[in-house]
Amino acid sequence: MKKLNAFYFSGTGNTRYVANRLCKKLSAVYSAAACDMTKSADFSSLIKNADCIMLAFPVYGSSPPLPVRRFVLRHAQSIAGKEVIIAATQYIFSGDGAASLGRTVEKLGGIVKFAEHFDMPNNLSDCKFFAIKNGAENAAKLEKAERRMDNFAKRIEEGRPFRRGYGVLSRAVGYFGQRMFWRRSEKQKRNALKIDAAKCVGCGLCAKQCPVGNIAVTDGVARAKGGCVFCYRCVNICPQKAVTLFGKISPAEQYKGVK
Ligand SMILES: Cc1cc2nc3c(=O)[nH]c(=O)nc-3n(C[C@H](O)[C@H](O)[C@H](O)COP(=O)(O)O)c2cc1C
Numbered sequence: 364m365k366k367l368n369a370f371y372f373s374g375t376g377n378t379r380y381v382a383n384r385l386c387k388k389l390s391a392v393y394s395a396a397a398c399d400m401t402k403s404a405d406f407s408s409l410i411k412n413a414d415c416i417m418l419a420f421p422v423y424g425s426s427p428p429l430p431v432r433r434f435v436l437r438h439a440q441s442i443a444g445k446e447v448i449i450a451a452t453q454y455i456f457s458g459d460g461a462a463s464l465g466r467t468v469e470k471l472g473g474i475v476k477f478a479e480h481f482d483m484p485n486n487l488s489d490c491k492f493f494a495i496k497n498g499a500e501n502a503a504k505l506e507k508a509e510r511r512m513d514n515f516a517k518r519i520e521e522g523r524p525f526r527r528g529y530g531v532l533s534r535a536v537g538y539f540g541q542r543m544f545w546r547r548s549e550k551q552k553r554n555a556l557k558i559d560a561a562k563c564v565g566c567g568l569c570a571k572q573c574p575v576g577n578i579a580v581t582d583g584v585a586r587a588k589g590g591c592v593f594c595y596r597c598v599n600i601c602p603q604k605a606v607t608l609f610g611k612i613s614p615a616e617q618y619k620g621v622k
Pocket of ligand 1: 424
């Protein structure tokens with residue numbers, strides 16, 4: 364049986380869920396396993412030894428997150444000549460979120476025949492324009508996304524290529540609508556994480572959970588180091604709701620991930 368290795372980056376669990384479900388759905392044609400690209404592993408061998416790889420990530424401002432772009436560039440040699448499936452999760456819209464990584468992969472010599480977007484629950488909990496939903500509304504959204512995951516897996520299984528977000532219009536909307544601005548703020552706002560010292564009790568959960576080691580607890584208070592990758596995990600797990608990123612308000616509700 365052919366081997367598929369899926370590599371995901373997931374701030375709050377949506378993308379991990381998608382990567383795992385796709386692997387499970389593809390088990391008739393692939394021996395498939397998903398792993399977190401921020402954990403330590405011999406990724407070069409995992410890529411080289413697979414017949415096909417999957418890159419799964421949440422879209423941020425119509426872009427793949429920084430750790431995903433770095434992962435791809437770091438393993439460029441292993442990716443060359445490899446079949447790559449792109450699975451991008453988003454809240455509502457990205458234009459060409461999947462294709463923006465797909466194009467990079469293709470420049471490195473990877474072969475992208477399958478790329479898809481999955482609309483998943485929102486995790487931007489500290490912005491007043493995006494209310495967090497944890498109940499029935501999210502369940503309905505997930506159900507719809509699961510149907511899309513299953514259809515996507517079926518296409519892969521049957522070898523019918525499909526690439527979402529590769530059209531000229533999607534690219535223009537993705538770039539001019541979001542990516543152009545996002546890439547600038549991504550550079551400027553790596554130190555934007557705010558931890559309210561008056562609320563923080565120094566429990567260290569944020570520091571333990573940060574996928575890039577950007578938070579440390581010193582003198583009983585959590586402090587950010589200035590290398591945030593905007594995944595929103597800490598904003599959503601802090602028991603004191605002491606962490607904010609782009610929003611100016613503490614989260615009214617936190618996103619608790621896919622159940
Ligand atoms: C910094 C940031 C930027 C985002 N930008 C977009 C976006 O451009 N379009 C969109 O539909 N969703 C956007 N989202 C929502 C996430 O992509 C979505 O909730 C995703 O499924 C979260 O995945 P995760 O739980 O694996 O981290 C953004 C989320 C964050 C944290």
